[in-house]
Amino acid sequence: MALETSPDSPAPLRVISQLMGDYITRLGAQWIEGEVAQLTRRQGVCFLTLRDLDAKISMSVTCRRVVLDRSSTPITEGARVVVHARPDFYPTNGSLSLNARDIRPVGMGELLARIEQRRQLLAAEGLFDVARKRPLPFLPHRIGLITGKGSAAEHDILENARLRWPGVEFVTTYALMQGNQAAAQVITALRELDADETVDVIVIARGGGSVEDLLPFSDEGLVRAVSAARTPVVSAIGHEPDTPLLDYVADVRASTPTDAAKRVVPAVADELHHLTQLRRRAWYAVDQRLGREQHGLDAIRSRPVLARPSTLIDEQTARVEDLCARARRSLGHRLDLSHHEVAGQLARVRSLSPLRTLERGYTVAQAPDGSVVTSIDQLSPDDEVTLRVVDGHARLRTLSTAPAPHADLDEES
Incomplete structure (x- = not known):
């Protein structure tokens, strides 16, 4: 109902707030479609921010936790959902929110929810543990590449890798990068390259695309094949925001095919610069060590005992001569005493003869x-x-x- 108001007869704010609340309440519960932009789970209540798929409109949604828990697939941020909610207007602060009674993932949201559920199950098995990831070789002799034939990803990886290290060698195996047969072909190519003992690292590369296009790289069979491979695997699927399950199980995740080339192959210029720095540091360390040792030798040589080495010999010679003189005097004194003693005994013997x-x-x-x-x-x-x-x-x-x-x-x- 319309109010008759004027500058001289304005309506109180509480009246307007009450009328707005009554009108919004008469709207009743509605089915609303949107995207979950933010999700916060509390003990008994969950808070969501629902965003329109096309327009820049968002609204707060509250629901009991059991509403999310009873969903067949987990509700996550970025999921597309339909919400059965009743609008609530709070007259105290004039805020509007939706009180959800049912939330169902639909379309892409349901697809993403299934992928998330699969990710959680595989993570629980330990396939994504950091301890399982293997380091990449510093300079691989041969690199296995799995990509689409004539794709931009193949061109980016080969060109950037050879610019960084001209002598790098690639073994390229082509496979479908989207569609129902893509996962099976990638698994076959992976096992073929993994069996080749000359291949040091394997790169699985594809350019960007929609979530549907990247579905083969969230296939459970492909994830398990990568986990069982003995050769380190680099995932270069899509662009930075894209995170298929292959990114979680791979030993290294590259944001783009170009980034994969940088991670797998070192740059010649950078390594030469690094070698030059190491050589300089080595020469400096050797020079410093030689300087310290020379200084130590000079200090030792300046000591009196080494400046005139005969001093120590002269001291010991004088000591030996003194000891010899003392020995001679002691022996002579002892012989004199013995001589007198023998003479006395001889005189005594002669007197008794x-x-x-x-x-x-x-x-x-x-x-x-x-x-x-x-x-x-x-x-x-x-x-x-x-x-x-x-x-x-x-x-x-x-x-x-x-x-x-x-x-x-x-x-x-």
Whole structure:
């Protein structure tokens, strides 16, 4: 209903807000088509931003979480959906939103939802794990290329790769890049190149296209074939926004075919520049090392012991000579003491020698049997006695024997 208002009789804001709310409420629940631009899941409520497919119009949508969970295919951002929602107007802040009671993916949205569901299942198996990805060789001798015959992707990869490294060699296998038979042909080409031991890396390349055109590269059989390949695989499908499942399982994902050539083949100019820098760094390191060692040698040579090496020998020679002199003095002193000791012992022995007694006028009488005569009882008349004196001996014959007087014995005692 229309209100009669004028500058002199304006309507309060609350009245206008109430009328707008009543009018929007009478609109009732409607089926609305759009694209999910943003999706936020909370504990019990989900918040979506629904965007028009053609016009730049978007609106907030709220729904219970169970509404999204009961969908046959997951609802994701970018999905095309139809929503059965009732418009709600909030008079407090004048905002308008949709309260969804049912959300269904349709058309491309349903297709993307199936791909997302497949991605989640394959990711759960671990096919997209980073630990499974293999590094690319620094300079591959042969590169396997799977692409469409005469395609722009083939031209971009071959031209850019040969500009970067003229000697690079390609083994190109052609396959359909879209359509129902594309995935099967790409799998066959992949297995053929993977069996070739001379191929170091495989590139699967295709230019941009619609989601439908890129569907073969989200095929589950192709994803599993790439995961089982022993040769590193580079995915160069579409452009930067395009992300088929092949990008997740490939060892390296290139944003474009040109980017794939840059990732697989190093640039000669860059490598030569890098080698030049490394050579300079090596020469500088060697020069610095030689300078440090020369400085160390100069410091060592400047020490007194090396400036005049004979100093150490002279010191040791003087020490040896001093020790020899001390040894000679000690030995001479010891020999002198021993000489005096031997002379004393010799004098003592000589003083006790029987010859000394003989020199004083004494003689030694020996019986014929050689025994020393110490008593007259050992002799008989006419016995021969050998008389030993200091300078010889004489033979005598016994005339008679007589005992010595006691007086003489006592006096002798």
